[in-house]
Structures are given as structure tokens and as C-alpha cells.
Amino acid sequence: MARVNLLDPETLANPYPLYAELRREAPAVQVDPNGMWAVTRFADVVEVLRRVDDFSSEPADDDREKLFENAFGGANIIGSDNPRHDRLRSIMQKRFTPRRLGHLQGRVEDLSRELLASLASDGEFDLVPTYTVPLPVVVIAELLGVEANRVDDFKRWSNALVAIVNSAEGAERQSALAEVGELAKYLSAAAERRRQDPAEDLIGALVAAEKEPGRISAGEVLSYCILLLAAGNETTTNLIGGMISALIDNPDQLALLRDDPSLIPNAVEEGLRYCSPVQGLFRRVLQDTQLNGVTIPAGSRVWVCYASANRDPERFQDPDRFDIKRDCRGHVAFGWGLHFCLGSNLARREARVAISALLPLLCESNFSQAVEWLPSWVIRGPKALVLRKAA
Amino acid sequence: MKIIVDYDLCEANALCMDSCPEVFRVEEDDSLTILMSEIPEKLRGKLEESVRLCPRQALRIEG
Numbered sequence: 001m002a003r004v005n006l007l008d009p010e011t012l013a014n015p016y017p018l019y020a021e022l023r024r025e026a027p028a029v030q031v032d033p034n035g036m037w038a039v040t041r042f043a044d045v046v047e048v049l050r051r052v053d054d055f056s057s058e059p060a061d062d063d064r065e066k067l068f069e070n071a072f073g074g075a076n077i078i079g080s081d082n083p084r085h086d087r088l089r090s091i092m093q094k095r096f097t098p099r100r101l102g103h104l105q106g107r108v109e110d111l112s113r114e115l116l117a118s119l120a121s122d123g124e125f126d127l128v129p130t131y132t133v134p135l136p137v138v139v140i141a142e143l144l145g146v147e148a149n150r151v152d153d154f155k156r157w158s159n160a161l162v163a164i165v166n167s168a169e170g171a172e173r174q175s176a177l178a179e180v181g182e183l184a185k186y187l188s189a190a191a192e193r194r195r196q197d198p199a200e201d202l203i204g205a206l207v208a209a210e211k212e213p214g215r216i217s218a219g220e221v222l223s224y225c226i227l228l229l230a231a232g233n234e235t236t237t238n239l240i241g242g243m244i245s246a247l248i249d250n251p252d253q254l255a256l257l258r259d260d261p262s263l264i265p266n267a268v269e270e271g272l273r274y275c276s277p278v279q280g281l282f283r284r285v286l287q288d289t290q291l292n293g294v295t296i297p298a299g300s301r302v303w304v305c306y307a308s309a310n311r312d313p314e315r316f317q318d319p320d321r322f323d324i325k326r327d328c329r330g331h332v333a334f335g336w337g338l339h340f341c342l343g344s345n346l347a348r349r350e351a352r353v354a355i356s357a358l359l360p361l362l363c364e365s366n367f368s369q370a371v372e373w374l375p376s377w378v379i380r381g382p383k384a385l386v387l388r389k390a391a
Numbered sequence: 392m393k394i395i396v397d398y399d400l401c402e403a404n405a406l407c408m409d410s411c412p413e414v415f416r417v418e419e420d421d422s423l424t425i426l427m428s429e430i431p432e433k434l435r436g437k438l439e440e441s442v443r444l445c446p447r448q449a450l451r452i453e454g
Contacts, residue, residue, distance in 0.1 A: 086399060090399070094402075097404075097421045099403070099421055100421065329444055337448040338400075340402075344446070345404070
């Protein structure tokens with residue numbers, strides 16, 4: 001097949017047909033932007049994620065992620081191989097376990113209810129600015145220990161980070177870099193306050209670790225805060241939004257959920273599989289590397305496409321069907337292995353509560369939806385999700 | 392048959408306990424306890440499922 005570009009508008013609107021073609025083609029296929037090698041089959045994706053010594057997570061000097069590292073003065077866990085990855089991850093490891101997050105349940109429920117109570121009641125509303133954005137932003141801001149009332153700033157900053165990862169060029173890139181600079185300044189100040197006045201929140205835990213020799217540098221603290229803030233909202237927003245959209249598209253599945261809300265946890269797993277809010281992440285090969293018969297040349301960037309793996313018919317039967325009762329365990333929406341999403345249990349908890357709280361409203365009337373998807377090949381979710389009551 | 396846990400990787404996601412509660416117990420403090428040092432052959436299927444589903448790939452079967 002001719003070399004494809006993931007930034008083509010048609011593909012951005014719906015990348016799944018292209019993923020299917022790439023899966024049929026080969027274990028790894030060179031695509032644009034940047035001539036990356038796309039890995040799209042489930043088995044190959046899992047293999048790449050397992051082979052951490054062959055497929056490095058550390059960005060090269062000309063990768064965009066390297067910009068962040070240089071600007072913040074330290075790497076984050078996504079862009080680290082071992083031993084650095086474990087050194088940094090272990091600081092936060094026990095903060096995101098299912099049990100540890102249990103105390104958040106009531107807070108997330110209250111927040112969902114408050115947000116829904118202020119929805120316009122005229123039968124037409126966009127759930128993105130009113131619900132799917134503020135819910136995760138407020139939760140992660142409170143966990144970090146920053147001012148939750150700056151939701152709009154956090155969202156703007158997080159959009160800027162995504163724009164850069166998303167290959168923004170020219171003026172867009174310049175303005176995104178300026179936004180990111182503002183974010184770094186804000187979080188540096190928050191960390192500095194914690195150094196003077198210790199606290200139990202996540203930023204407090206990071207600066208407390210600075211006291212152990214060789215554990216974490218000030219630049220790494222800043223990088224960590226930015227990652228937690230951005231990853232903690234963007235992805236969950238898109239999971240919740242993507243799931244709502246899928247439920248409106250599939251009234252039979254919505255009815256199943258209405259009749260048996262105990263299906264919500266599995267529906268969230270299926271939402272993760274079906275929506276894959278992080279469509280994929282990057283690796284790099286430092287030498288010529290074999291992947292099931294394909295040679296990926298030294299220095300290549302590899303696009304590990306979770307979203308495609310999650311729609312691979314070799315792994316999931318009838319993969320393009322949204323089926324909240326299917327056994328979808330083993331999906332790779334959170335990655336797999338060493339770099340498995342640190343915040344997976346937080347995302348799950350928030351999505352379960354968000355869907356559960358919204359369910360009565362969704363079932364109250366027949367809604368039609370108008371969805372505008374984010375113009376990104378890395379992060380997928382509704383940028384606007386307008387629901388209208390059918391007349 | 393034995394199960395080997397890499398405790399540096401384990402993050403108490405508890406999928407192993409869901410698949411095979413006979414062998415795995417995630418404690419109140421998020422530590423993982425292995426309930427049998429020698430695991431009977433009849434649990435091999437469940438154990439393999441635990442290994443497969445552990446998102447951090449922290450488990451390995453020996454024997």
C-alpha cells in the first residue's frame with residue numbers, strides 16, 4: 001500500500017478503517033507523520049510492550065517529547081527506560097491502587113451530581129465543557145493539591161501539551177509552547193510552596209521524595225506534576241465522552257445498562273477497548289530490530305497503536321461492535337507491562353461514577369448527538385458532544 | 392508448581408485475585424500474599440489466566 005498519513009482529515013475523523021488495512025499489511029508499516037513504524041496487530045503490540053530492552057521509551061533529541069524534558073529539566077515516567085522509570089514510578093506506585101483511591105468515591109459522586117444539576121434544561125447541551133472536562137480536572141487538581149477553581153487554565157495548558165505531541169507547527173506550536181511555559185511556572189510555584197510547607201497531596205509526596213539522595217530531582221518533580229495533571233484529565237475526559245457517544249449510538253447497550261447498572265464496570269472496560277482514548281504511544285529502536293519478520297531500521301520511531309490492537313479481530317470477536325457484556329479483559333487501552341498506566345484505577349473509578357450518575361438522564365428521553373472529534377491521531381475523544389432531545 | 396511474584400512490579404491491581412482467589416490475596420495495605428507455596432496442578436488454568444491478565448506482568452509460573 002502507498003505510504004499513509006495519520007493526519008489525513010478522513011483518517012482523523014475515523015482512523016479504524018485505516019488501522020484494519022495496516023493490520024492486514026504487515027507487523028510494522030512505515031507511515032506519516034515523521035515516517036514512524038506503525039505496529040497495529042494485538043500480538044505485535046503486546047510483544048513490543050514486553051520487549052522493553054529492544055523498544056526504548058526514551059525520546060531522541062529531535063522528538064517533541066524531548067522539548068518537554070529540556071524545558072522542565074527532567075524526564076517523566078512515560079519517557080523513561082529502567083532504571084529511571086522504576087526510580088520515579090515507585091514514588092507514586094502505592095498512591096493509585098484501587099483501595100487507596102476508595103476514599104475518592106463519595107467526592108466523585110458529589111461532583112458528578114453537582115455538574116449535572118447545572119446542565120441547561122432546555123433539552124440541548126454539550127456535555128464536554130459541562131461534564132466530561134471538569135469532572136476529571138477537578139479530581140486530579142484536588143489530588144495534586146492545586147486550585148481546582150482554575151479548571152479553565154488546566155484545560156488550556158493540557159490542550160497545549162497535546163498540540164505539541166500532536167505535531168503542531170508554526171504559530172500554533174509557538175503559542176502552545178508559551179502555554180506550556182505558563183503551566184511549568186505555575187506548577188514550579190506549587191512545588192516550591194510544598195517544600196516550605198509539606199502536605200499529604202501528590203505534589204507533597206513528590207517533594208518529600210527529593211529529600212532521599214538520588215531519588216528525584218527538582219526538574220523531575222516538575223515533569224511528574226505536569227504529567228499527572230495532563231494525563232489525569234485529558235484521557236479520562238475522552239474516555240467518558242467516547243463512552244457516552246457509544247451508548248447514544250447503541251441504544252440496545254444503553255438499555256442493558258439501564259436495566260442492570262451492575263454492568264457498569266464491564267461497560268467501562270468495553271469503553272476503554274472500543275474508544276482507546278490514548279490511540280497509541282511511542283517507542284524507539286536503537287539498532288536494527290526484528291518484529292515478526294519485519295526489520296525496523298536503527299533509530300526509527302515506533303507507533304504502538306493500542307486502539308488498533310483493541311480492534312484486532314484475531315483477539316476480539318466482532319471487534320467493531322460496542323458490546324458491554326463481552327469479556328474484554330486483556331485490552332491494551334492502558335498499555336501493558338512496565339509502562340501500564342499508573343492512573344488506570346483512577347480513570348476507571350471516575351468513568352464508572354460519571355456514567356452511573358449520567359445514566360438516568362441518558363435514559364430519560366431519546367437523544368440524538370452531534371459529535372466533533374478532537375483533530376488528533378494520538379488522543380481520541382469528543383471535542384464537542386451535543387445531545388438533543390428528540391422531538 | 393510455584394508462582395513467582397516480582398514485588399517491584401506489583402501494583403495491587405488485584406486481577407490475579409479475581410482470576411484465582413485460591414492463590415492470591417491482596418491485603419488491606421495493598422501488599423500481595425501468596426496463599427500456597429506449592430500449587431496443585433488443577434489450578435494451572437486459573438494461574439495461567441492470572442499471569443496473562445496481570446497488567447504489569449509481575450507474575451511467573453515455575454514448574
